[in-house]
Amino acid sequence: MSVLVYLVPMALGLGVAGLFAFLWALRSGQFDDPQGAAIRMLRDDDIQSASPGHMNG
Amino acid sequence: MSVAEDYSYYTSPEQNGGIAMDLAVDGVTCGGCVARIENAVRSLPGVTEARLNFTNRRLHVAWRKEDLAPARIVSEIEALGYKGRPFRATAAEEAEAREVKNLLRCLGVAGFGAMNVMLLSVSVWSGNVTDITAETRDFFHWTSALISLPAAFYAGRPFFRSAFEALKARTTNMDVPISLGVILALGLSVYETAVHAEHAYFDSALMLLFFLLLGRVLDHAMRRRTRAVATNLAALKSDTAQRLKDGEIKEVPVAALRTGDHLLVRPGDRVPADGRVVAGRSEIDESIITGETAPRRVDAGASVYTGSLNYSGALRIEVTALGADTLIDEIERLLAKAAAGRSRIRALADKAAGYYAPVVHSAAALTAIGWLMAGSSLHYALVTAISVLIITCPCALALAIPAVQVVASGALFRSGIILNGADALERLAKVDTVVFDKTGTLTSPDLRVENTGAVDPALLRTGARLALSSRHPLARALAREAMTSAPFDGVVEESGRGIRVLIDGQEARLGSLEFCGLPTQSVSSDVSLLAFTHAARSAVFEIRQSLRPDAAETMNALRALGLSLHIMSGDRSLPVSRVAATLGIESWHAAMKPAEKIQAIEQLKAKGRRVLMVGDGVNDAPALAAADVSISPSSAADIAQAHADALFLGERLLPVVQALLTARRARHLMTENLWLAVIYNAVAVPIAVIGALTPFIAAIAMSASSLLVTLNAFRARGRGVT
Known part of the structure; x- marks a missing residue:
């Protein structure tokens, strides 16, 4: 069962990575506009006008 | 006359040296709107960022200060056919936003901890x-610890x-047994x-x-959404005022006015602030203040109140009171009393x-005592007693009520009713008397033309099109009947009398009967007349405030629910009695002062009635605060909205029934749900008392009961009335 000494910390590490991804997403405002995100995904105007300074989310 | 608008009150400096402004935008219905507005605003000179939040219908714009006046952004949005108004977020709203983020962080940590510990616990259970x-079990338990x-310390x-706050105040709440x-x-x-030992309860x-955090996050997210809508409504409604300074007129937001x-x-x-007339003469409609529909004549020296509608002539007023002290003294005094004396029904x-x-x-x-008396060790007695506390941990109980509140206020939100507080639901449920x-x-x-059917359609159309050129409230009511939005060219306004124009070479006039050369008529005092002549033909339009389109239907629905209905109005007897007769309401009172409204409501309450007050005027505010629960239309005066438990949007009255x-x-x-929680405890507690509780049983029982009450709560969505 000595393999557990590696496996458990590895599993935990993955969990912590997921937690930090969530906290980062929260901090960077990914949850501020859930309905808007659903719409922006379908917009394709960023393909035609790939202009610099285009602040599209 | 072009008037410069000054929105600098709403702008705030950005970190990079530019400035930013937030606007509430009305009319955004689809993804296309988002793209149109963002692209248009972005193409303005100097704009560095424009982002429309589709969830709360708010636009955040940042730009370089020297390149652009904020009014350009507002007019750009208007040119696209939307309405946008800048606003400042209230402190309460910002606090709510921080709280939601904080709870989400706690939820993330608790979720991470619960999942990983559960992974270890399942291994231990199957290992056992x-x-x-x-040794392996100890290793798993220590890892779980x-x-x-730290996760429980953070998330809890x-x-x-x-x-802690509750204990400090020597009371108790649900969080005490949870903690x-x-x-x-x-x-x-x-x-x-x-x-x-074999058993640990980390999971x-x-x-x-x-589970509890999940419930709380949903609760706060719902509250935040309704609060955002309320702020947007206020922002979109907030009118600007035309300020005279050094002989110049500037349009400024009402919030920026000074005494x-x-x-x-x-x-x-509408009169933007309480004040005194300095110059000018006019008639003003104060129905939102007093409920009285007949206009009042004012001239120099007269007092005018926020929200009254100016009818005929331009007025110059000096601001005497603002914001919080903008209330008429008597109303203010009554409000303080009514709000303090409001009997609070203890929440479920x-x-x-x-x-x-x-x-x-x-x-x-x-x-613990029982096991000690039965001769078991102190350790065993304590472990069993604590396991009783763990299994009864009010998972189901603490979710039973908030889950229903979240689902119900979400359902109301979608049908156009905004709750100010979730506890209003319980008070609404007990209502047996409705006062309107x-x-x-x-x-x-809004005013409406009553006799459209009696007027020749062609004449009505022409008159309505001419009415488009006037700002007079009666003309605006007529303009609503117009089939076109294109006004006639060359309209001449004769101040205080009416407007005239040449149509097909012949003069058309719209205004008072005298202005149109018609004999005066006597009508009941709640009807206003507007005359129109073109060539040799003429029409007289009868205009009054008409019933909401579904008022009768709403009254019937309320009666079917077994509620007794009353009307309490500040208006005179005649119009009130007519409305009461149309709606079949037997109990009505007219010409009531705010104090009398409170008195009448207190009398009903003294008879054991649970009273719902539905009202919109400044004169209703004390009554709204005095009733057990209250609802206002979103067109209501600010002070009435502030004291209502709920607001309903739109033209229809049926949301009250909903x-x-x-x-x-x-x-x-x-x-x-509370009974479900009781049954759960009745089953689970004996298992713990006899000492048969294992962590496995605890995990199953607790999550099953939480899921059960949450699923049951979803039934609160129900089917709406249409």
Whole structure:
């Protein structure tokens, strides 16, 4: 069962990575506009006008 | 006359040296709108960022200060056919936003902890029935402790803090038993781990926190959404004022006005602040203040109040009071009294918490005493007693009521009703008497032409098109009948009398009877006449505040629910009696002063009635505060909205019925959920008392009961009335 000494910390590490991804997403405002995100995904105007300074989310 | 608009009051500096402004935008219905508005605003000179939040319909714009005046952004949005108004977020709203983020962080941590600990716990449980070694189990338990202790400490803060506050104030709330349960479960588990025991309850503690946080996040997110809509409504409604300074007129937001400013109030405008008339003469409609529909004549020296509508002539007023002190003294005094004397019905959740804690805690104590008397060791007695506390941990109980509130207020939100507080649901459910104000509540806030059927359609169309050129409220009512939005060219306005224009070479006039050369007519005082002549033909339009389109239907629905209906209006007898007769309401009172409205409501309450007040005027505000529960239309005066428990949007009155139905169903489900929680405890507690509780049973029982009450809460969505 000595393999557990590696496996458990590895599993935990993955969990912590997921937690930090969530906290980062929260901090960077990914949850501020859930309905808007659903719409922006379908917009394709960023393909035609790939202009610099285009602040599209 | 072009008037410069000054929105600098709403801008705030950005970190990079530019400035930014937030606007509430109305009319955004689809993804296309988002793209149109963002692209248009972005193409303005100097704009560095424009982002429209589709969830709360708000646009954030940042730009370089020297390149652009804020008014350009507002007019750009208007040119696209939307309405956008800048606003400043209230402190309460910002606090709510921070709280939601904080709860989400706690939820993330609790979720991470619960999942990882559960992974370890499942291994231990399956190991316990097969061949796990004591060393491996200890390793798993210590790892669980390593995760659980910091995670529970972090994620439990909202509960610990609230429990601490309650204990400090020598009261108790639901968070006290929650905190106690979590702390005891963790403490017991650490002890059991240290003595190499078989059972630890780390997963129970974290899962409890996870479920409860989930409920709380949903609750706050719902509240935040309704609060955002309320702020948007206020922003979109907030009018600007025309300020006279050094001979120049500037359009400024009402929020930027100061006492002593001189304002110009044109015909058709609402008076933006309480003040005194300095120059000019006009008639003003104060129905939103007093409920009285007949206009009042004012000239120099007269007082005018916020929200009244200026009819005929331009007024110059000096601002005498603003913001919080903008109220008429009497109303203010009554309000303070009514709000203080409001009998608070004790919320169901508090009642449940009041019974819960003593029962559970004495059950745990009795368990310990019982086992000691039966001759078991102190250790075993304590472990069993604590396991009673863990299993009764009010997972189901703490979710039973908030879950229903979230679902019900979400359902109301979608049908255009905004709740100011979730506790209003319980008070709404108990209502047996509904008191309506007339003006602006039973009648729609806008004037309407009553006799359109009696006028030649061609003449009506021409008159309505001519009316497009006037700002007079009567003309605006007529303009609503116009088939086109293109006004005639060359319209001449004769101030205070009417407007005229040449159509097909012949003069057309719209205005008073005298202006159109027609003989005066006598009509009842709640009807206003507007005359129109073209060539040799003429028409007289009768205009009054008409009933909301579904008023009769709403009254019938309310009667069918077994409610008794009353009208209490500040208007005169004649118009009130006519409305009462049309709607079949027998109990009506007219010409009531605000104090009399309170008195009448107190009398109803003294008879044991639970009173719902529906009203919109400044004169209704004290009555709204005095009633058990209150609802206002979103067109209501600010002060009325502030004292209402709920707002309904739009032209229809039927949302009042919807609110009552949803509240009744919600209350029913809350009681049902509380009983589910009681049954759960009745089954689970004996298992713990006899000492047969394992962490596995605890995990299953607790999550099953939480899921059950949450799923049951979804029934609060129900089917709407249409």
